[in-house]
Amino acid sequence: MEWEVYALRYGDQQRVRGMNFIAAGDPHDAPMPLDFYVWLLRSGARTIVVDTGFRVVGTPERGRRILRPVEVALAGMGCDPAAVADVVITHLHYDHAGNLDLFPNATFHLQEREMGFATGRHMCVGCLRHAFDVEDVVRMVRALYAGRVQFHSGDGQVAPGVSVHHVGGHTDGLQMVRVDTARGPLVLASDASHFYANMEGGLPFPIVFNLGEMAAGWALARRLAGQDDRVVPGHDPLVRALYPAVEGSGGETVALHLPPLAP
Numbered sequence: 001m002e003w004e005v006y007a008l009r010y011g012d013q014q015r016v017r018g019m020n021f022i023a024a025g026d027p028h029d030a031p032m033p034l035d036f037y038v039w040l041l042r043s044g045a046r047t048i049v050v051d052t053g054f055r056v057v058g059t060p061e062r063g064r065r066i067l068r069p070v071e072v073a074l075a076g077m078g079c080d081p082a083a084v085a086d087v088v089i090t091h092l093h094y095d096h097a098g099n100l101d102l103f104p105n106a107t108f109h110l111q112e113r114e115m116g117f118a119t120g121r122h123m124c125v126g127c128l129r130h131a132f133d134v135e136d137v138v139r140m141v142r143a144l145y146a147g148r149v150q151f152h153s154g155d156g157q158v159a160p161g162v163s164v165h166h167v168g169g170h171t172d173g174l175q176m177v178r179v180d181t182a183r184g185p186l187v188l189a190s191d192a193s194h195f196y197a198n199m200e201g202g203l204p205f206p207i208v209f210n211l212g213e214m215a216a217g218w219a220l221a222r223r224l225a226g227q228d229d230r231v232v233p234g235h236d237p238l239v240r241a242l243y244p245a246v247e248g249s250g251g252e253t254v255a256l257h258l259p260p261l262a263p
Contacts, residue, residue: 001161003043003179005186005256006246007232007239008073010053011036011066011095020195022204022211032195035237036095038070039188039256040077041162041179047079048162049106050088050177050188055098055136062094067252070099076249081106086158090190090234091174092118092140094133100143108143109158111166112151114173115140122172122209131207165224167192169214170207176217178224181257187225190234192217199231232256 017032039050053070054062074081081102088109089097100108118137123129143149152175154166161180168174170191177188191207192214193199199218208214221231232239242261243254 001043001159001180002182003041003048003161003257005179005181005188006040006042006077006253007037007243007256008040008070008077008253009035009037009240010068010070010073010252011064012237013064020198020205022206022208033237034194034235035240036064036235037239038073039177040074040079042077043159043161046159047084048086048088048159049074049079049081049084049103051090051096051190052087052099052102054095055133064095071102073253076253077246088158088162088164088175088177089114089140090177090188091171092137093131093171093191094136095131096190097136097140098133100136100139107148107150108140109150109152109156109164110140111164111173111175112153113166113168114171114175115144115149115151117172117209128209165220167213167217167220169210169212169217170205171209174217176221176224179257183257183259184227184230185225186256187221187231188234189217189221189231192221193231193233194235195233196236196238199233200228229260 013034017029038053041048084106087103087106156164163178164175179186194205204214225231244258245251246253
């Protein structure tokens with residue numbers, strides 16, 4: 001089963017290069033902004049959403065900017081969140097697991113280790129819990145008690161041609177998504193690699209739980225995709241430059257199942 005895959009940018013943050021790698025900062029550092037995406041998978045009449053973005057509440061305090069609400073981005077693709085049956089949550093950080101209430105009829109696909117991580121002893125450590133929002137985590141717990149969470153342990157199938165794969169590193173339960181497309185298997189790396197430069201240069205992003213797992217995750221992404229140009233990082237503005245824009249989106253939504261515009 002082949003899928004169309006779209007990256008929908010909904011926000012951004014202005015940063016410099018030294019903020020995006022574990023390395024000493026450069027006082028003359030160049031700008032290197034961060035984009036925020038959700039992803040839409042479509043095959044025939046079936047739609048799957050990957051991640052749900054961050055909520056408006058708390059956005060200015062975290063230095064992020066909403067360019068368009070997630071529901072508006074999805075509506076531009078003809079997607080009604082209330083009609084979505086499956087949502088993959090790559091991990092529970094606030095910018096990936098907010099807005100759960102937009103999907104009242106969805107089953108959320110999550111690594112079991114991520115739920116344990118977000119509700120367990122590691123959240124006693126301030127730097128590890130900083131990127132979580134307790135309200136998002138509580139909403140996921142409520143979804144669990146409502147019978148709307150499908151846990152995966154390692155590798156798992158969401159639908160024919162769509163699978164999840166535990167990678168860890170950034171968080172203990174981070175998962176990537178592998179999708180069969182017309183151009184071959186595509187890997188949504190999420191925060192296993194925020195930027196192409198993290199994976200290509202072996203330069204980890206500073207928010208990390210297990211550095212060894214993060215490095216191993218780059219190799220896993222390459223194996224799952226079969227070739228590097230089918231690995232899509234989670235926050236890189238270059239994604240919008242490399243892939244064809246969806247007509248009418250103003251360049252904010254791009255088609256990842258189509259060949260890149262540049263090598």
